[in-house]
Structures are given as structure tokens and as C-alpha cells.
Amino acid sequence: MDARPDERSCPQAEAGPKSGRDAPDSSRHGAELTLRGLLLGAVITVVFMTANLYMGLKTGVTFSTSIPAAMLAMGLLRLFGGSGILENNIVQTQGSAAGTLCNVILVLPGLVLIGHWHGFPFWETTAVCLVGGLIGLVYSIPLRRALVMGAGLPYPEGTAAAEVLHAGEAGDRGGLRILLGAVGAGGAIGLATTGFRLLADGLHTTLAAGPALFRLATGFSPALVGVGYLVGLGACLALLVGVGLAWGIAVPLLTALGDGAGGEGAEAAARAVWSDKVRLIGAGIIAVGAIWTVASLGRSILGSIRSAFGAAQGGGHALRQLPRQERDLPITWIAGSSLLLALPLAWLFFHFSAGAELGGLRFALVAVATLFTVVFGFLMAAACGYLAGLLGSSSSPISGIGILTTLLAALLLPLLLGRAAGPEGERFVVAAALLLASVVVTTASIANDNLQDLKTGQLVDATPWRQQVALGVGVGVGALVIAPLLGLLYNAYGFVGALPREGMDAAAALPAPQAALMTQIAGGIVRGE
Known part of the structure; x- marks a missing residue:
């Protein structure tokens, strides 16, 4: 696969640079990866993550933070002066991690619901989000050329974020007027429906x-x-x-x-049938779609990996010859990171299984769980990246990925462990299935989000490797704060069926609907129901 975008599928290609010499300098749009941008992105990540965690645990739905982060970045950086579209794009790339890492609440609270955890232990929760997120980031890099540049997908939310950034930079009053008018109309409808309840939603x-x-x-x-x-x-x-x-x-x-x-x-009755059975049909269709997506794009993915290794063999000079808008993090770094990330992933599974009476099966569990997460995570990352390109990050069926992974893990682990996990073996097997699903959901979510952000970057002439670094920082910040935030919400409200203290108001408990569904699926399979 050629290192340049496919001109048939990339509308920017005709006007884009053809060589490293005539690539537009990033100085035309101002600085890109700056300390103030990273600090602002970290603040936005924490603020949006708090709101998203509460919303997800309350309703089962999270929102994409890319466009709100882009609008906040433009407004706040303009106060300091000297900001440009590339710096604004970096802030929204980092801030988008807030809406993405929160998808872990689709599965992880299930460990509290079944009584395996009595809260959210810092190191294990952080490891799930950090390691899973970084693996997703690593997977999205070789997928960029195949899915963002070569598949002709619209990436609607990435395109919308780019339009917001363009309108803000150019001072396009016509474009800003349309955007603000649409925001006002949407806000008025939302206020009349879900706010004042004047209209049905x-x-x-x-x-x-x-x-x-x-x-x-x-x-x-x-x-x-x-x-x-x-x-x-x-x-x-x-x-x-x-x-x-x-x-x-x-x-x-x-x-x-x-x-x-x-x-x-x-x-x-109709909704119960849809929730308990028809959604599982959808998860099976997603599995077929994931396999089909990877198979159909396999040649493009392998071609982009070969071209990246070819450029790496040429050394730094060959990489510098690439146009700035096509420079990813070096593929040798990516390959090394993939291997290194398997080590903390194996530690996570080893530490998690410390209390189970597994004997020699403990090492077999760690090996199988690590291999399953790495291989199946890539499959789901590719599927989610394709669906994000087709439907947008918010509409990508992450909950279906969670259902599918939970199903497979709950089928696989009893075959490996049987009743070897001691008196609490059944609960441990359910907990292990939920942990595997949490890591895979985080991996797929971050890959899904990064590809959407890279589409925004392509449309605003950003540098891919700088966006990838910014998202890595966002994953790190989000992973460090998510355990305290989840603990705060759990201790303040509790979950339906799992209250942290006696005397709490059960009516005010957060339902955590998606995690409850995953727990129901895993427990039903393990118990043979």
C-alpha cells in the first residue's frame, strides 16, 4: 500500500502534499503539541469523565466528548492568544479520551454487583483502563491508512469536529451561524423534551x-x-x-x-425479549461483521504495515521524507509496545487470580487470558474502527462488543478452569469473564475513538504522531482518575443490588444497566442457565 492517501477515496488527497518538500509547514496554523494544550486537555478529560461516568451508570449511555472539547479548546485558548487549529485539535483529541475510557462502565461495575469487589481498587481499575487503552491506541495506528485513508468511510463525528475547528479558526461567520443555529435548535428541543417535559421525546x-x-x-x-x-x-x-x-x-x-x-x-414483555435475546442476535452479527471486516481489509492493513516497516528500515531520513500529515509513530515502536504491553496485561490477570485456588492452572489462565485479549481485542478494534467510520463513535455498538466478549469469555473460562477455583469458583469465573470483557471493551473503544480523531486530523492537516501522543496522554490521565471517580459515585449513591453501606436510599442507587446485563449474561452461562 502506498504511503500516501488513496486519491480515489480521500477527498483531501488531490490538494494534499505530494512530498516532504512541499508539505505545508505546521507553523502556518501555529504550534501543535504544546504544554498548555496538554494541561487544558487533562482538565477537560477529568471534567467530562465525571459527567460521563454518572450519565453512563444512570442511563447506560455515554456521550462523545470530541466536539464539546473542540469548542471549549477554541474558546479557552483564544483567551491566552496565539492558538491555532492544530493546537485546538490536539486538545480535542486528548479530551475525547474522557468519553471513551468511560465505556469501561459497561462491564467493570459488574465485579461490584456480584460481590467480587467491594469498591474499585485503584491499581487494578487503573491497569484495566491504562493497559487496555494503550493497546487500543497501538492497534489504531496500523489501521489508520486502511480505514481512515483507504476505505472511503465518512467518519461523521470526525468530520463534524473538523468543521467546528475550521469555522472557529477562519472566523467563518456563515459557518459559525449555521453551527450555532443548529446548536440552539437542538438545545431548545432537548430542553422542551427531557428538560421541561413540554414535548414527548x-x-x-x-x-x-x-x-x-x-x-x-x-x-x-x-x-x-x-x-x-x-x-x-x-x-x-x-x-x-x-x-x-x-x-x-x-x-x-x-x-x-x-x-x-x-x-x-x-x-x-416485548422489551424483555429484545433485551435478553434479540440483542444477543445483534452481538452475533457484530462478530460476523468483525471477522468479515478484518478479512476484507486484511490486504490493506498488511500493506500499510509493510510500508511502515519499509520506511523504518530506511532510518530517520526515510521517515522525514514522508509528508508531515502522514507521519505516524514509528512502526518499530508500535511493535515493541505491543510486546511490552502484554507484560502488564499478564500481571493484571495474575494479580486478579491471586485469591482463587487454581494451583498450576493459574499460569494457564494468565496465558490464555492474555492471548485472548490481545487477539480478540485487535479483531474488535478493527470492527469498531470500521463502524465508527460508518456511523460515528457515539453510534458504534460498544455495548454489543461487551456482550460478545462476555459471552465468549464465559464459555471459554469454565472449559479451562472447571471447578478448580475453590468454593468461590463460580463467582471467580464470572468475575474473570467480566475482567477480560472490560479490557477488550476499553481496547476497542480507544481504537474507535482514535481513528475518529485521526480523521479530524486528516481534514485539518494535523500530524498523526502528535495526535497519537496526545491521546496516549489522555488515556494516562483518564486511567489515573477513573478509579477515584467510580469510587466516589459508588460510595455516594451505590448500585442497584449493591449498596456500600446499610441505611442508604435504594431508590437513589445508580442502576448501571449495561454492567447488570453483562453480569446476567456471564452468570447465566457459567451456571448453565
């Missing part, structure tokens, strides 16, 4: 045809309307097909066969 009804249940629904989410504009008709039709298969075929068929029957109403 959607319409839905459940119809019965004999024993079969059909559910028809539509929402009025301004965010999803905006994503629809950005991804185009093809991706929207793909989503519509999924809705039709789920609610038009699978749910009616399963309810007609007796699933979901009980004392609850028709709507509750």
Missing part, C-alpha cells in the same frame, strides 16, 4: 397480533438527527434494516413462540 406503541408482539417507536433526539445528516442515506438504511429485523421479525417471532410470556404488560 418520542412516540411508541406495542401492538399484538395473537401471541406475537410488534413495537413501533420513533425518537426525537437532535443528536441522532445530526448523525443521520452526517452519515448519509446508506448508513441510515443499514440502521433501519437492523430495526426492522429486530422489532419486525425477531421480537414477534420469539413472543409468538412463548418467550416473554408472564404477568407483565405487552410493552414490558
Whole structure:
């Protein structure tokens, strides 16, 4: 694969630089990777991470922080003067880690729900996020040329972030007017629906045809309307097909066969069938899609890796000959980092299994868990990167990745360990499955986010390796604060079914719905239910 972007699939390629000599100097847009930018990005990461963790544990949904971080960066750096689009882009790249690392709450709180943890131990929680995040960052680097530059994917949120940065830098009043008008309209609709409850946030009804249940629904989410504009008709039709298969075929068929029957109403029965069974069908489809994605892009991925190694063999001179906009972190560093990151990953699994009575199986568990996480994590990183390019980071089905990984880990670990983990063996096996899923979800999420940010960087003439460094800093900052933040929320509210102290108000507990689902899946498989 050629080191330059594929001109057929990259709209920037025709106007882009053709050699290192005529590449635009970054000084045209000001400094890029600066200390003040990294410090501001760290503050934004902590602030947005706090909000995202609470929202995720309360509703099961997190939000992408790239665009809010870009707007904050433009406003705050302008106060200090001398900022440019490249520095603003670095801040939003680092700040986007806040929305991404928070995806660990889709699985990790399950360890508290089953009683294996009584809080969030600092070192283990930090290791899950730090090691998983850095592995995701490493995986996204060889995927950049194949997915960002060579696949012709729209990357809607990355494109939107680039438009925000361009409008802010150029002082484009027309573009800013459109952006602010859209923000105002979206905010007004959100305030009228979820704020003051003046309008419904959607319409839905459940119809019965004999024993079969059909559910028809539509929402009025301004965010999803905006994503629809950005991804185009093809991706929207793909989503519509999924809705039709789920609610038009699978749910009616399963309810007609007796699933979901009980004392609850028709709507509750239909949603229970969708949550407990139809979502698993979706996870299986994601698995097939992941394998297909890696297989279809295998030649491009291998080609980009070969070209990167070829440039590395030429030494620093060969790397400097590349246009600035095409310089990733050296592939030799990436290969070495991949091997080195396997060591703390193995330590995490070894430390986690210290209390289990595994005997000689402990080393087998560490080896299998490390290999599974590294290999399956790459598969999910590629799948998530492709889906982020198609649908956007916020719409990429990370929860489906968590379901799929939990399923596979809960099937694999009992085959390896059996009842060897002592009296608490069943709970340990469930906990180990959740830990594996937490690392894979973090890996896939960061790869997903980094590829979206690299698309933004491509559109604003940024330097890839500087963005990769900034995201690594963001992962480090987020990993250090996530355990204290999770502990703070848990001690303040508790989780439904797992309160830290007696006398707490159970009605105020955070439901952690996604983690509860993962726990239900893992426990059901391990117990043979």
C-alpha cells in the first residue's frame, strides 16, 4: 500500500502534499503539541469523565466528548492568544479520551454487583483502563491508512469536529451561524423534551397480533438527527434494516413462540425479549461483521504495515521524507509496545487470580487470558474502527462488543478452569469473564475513538504522531482518575443490588444497566442457565 492517501477515496488527497518538500509547514496554523494544550486537555478529560461516568451508570449511555472539547479548546485558548487549529485539535483529541475510557462502565461495575469487589481498587481499575487503552491506541495506528485513508468511510463525528475547528479558526461567520443555529435548535428541543417535559421525546406503541408482539417507536433526539445528516442515506438504511429485523421479525417471532410470556404488560414483555435475546442476535452479527471486516481489509492493513516497516528500515531520513500529515509513530515502536504491553496485561490477570485456588492452572489462565485479549481485542478494534467510520463513535455498538466478549469469555473460562477455583469458583469465573470483557471493551473503544480523531486530523492537516501522543496522554490521565471517580459515585449513591453501606436510599442507587446485563449474561452461562 502506498504511503500516501488513496486519491480515489480521500477527498483531501488531490490538494494534499505530494512530498516532504512541499508539505505545508505546521507553523502556518501555529504550534501543535504544546504544554498548555496538554494541561487544558487533562482538565477537560477529568471534567467530562465525571459527567460521563454518572450519565453512563444512570442511563447506560455515554456521550462523545470530541466536539464539546473542540469548542471549549477554541474558546479557552483564544483567551491566552496565539492558538491555532492544530493546537485546538490536539486538545480535542486528548479530551475525547474522557468519553471513551468511560465505556469501561459497561462491564467493570459488574465485579461490584456480584460481590467480587467491594469498591474499585485503584491499581487494578487503573491497569484495566491504562493497559487496555494503550493497546487500543497501538492497534489504531496500523489501521489508520486502511480505514481512515483507504476505505472511503465518512467518519461523521470526525468530520463534524473538523468543521467546528475550521469555522472557529477562519472566523467563518456563515459557518459559525449555521453551527450555532443548529446548536440552539437542538438545545431548545432537548430542553422542551427531557428538560421541561413540554414535548414527548418520542412516540411508541406495542401492538399484538395473537401471541406475537410488534413495537413501533420513533425518537426525537437532535443528536441522532445530526448523525443521520452526517452519515448519509446508506448508513441510515443499514440502521433501519437492523430495526426492522429486530422489532419486525425477531421480537414477534420469539413472543409468538412463548418467550416473554408472564404477568407483565405487552410493552414490558416485548422489551424483555429484545433485551435478553434479540440483542444477543445483534452481538452475533457484530462478530460476523468483525471477522468479515478484518478479512476484507486484511490486504490493506498488511500493506500499510509493510510500508511502515519499509520506511523504518530506511532510518530517520526515510521517515522525514514522508509528508508531515502522514507521519505516524514509528512502526518499530508500535511493535515493541505491543510486546511490552502484554507484560502488564499478564500481571493484571495474575494479580486478579491471586485469591482463587487454581494451583498450576493459574499460569494457564494468565496465558490464555492474555492471548485472548490481545487477539480478540485487535479483531474488535478493527470492527469498531470500521463502524465508527460508518456511523460515528457515539453510534458504534460498544455495548454489543461487551456482550460478545462476555459471552465468549464465559464459555471459554469454565472449559479451562472447571471447578478448580475453590468454593468461590463460580463467582471467580464470572468475575474473570467480566475482567477480560472490560479490557477488550476499553481496547476497542480507544481504537474507535482514535481513528475518529485521526480523521479530524486528516481534514485539518494535523500530524498523526502528535495526535497519537496526545491521546496516549489522555488515556494516562483518564486511567489515573477513573478509579477515584467510580469510587466516589459508588460510595455516594451505590448500585442497584449493591449498596456500600446499610441505611442508604435504594431508590437513589445508580442502576448501571449495561454492567447488570453483562453480569446476567456471564452468570447465566457459567451456571448453565
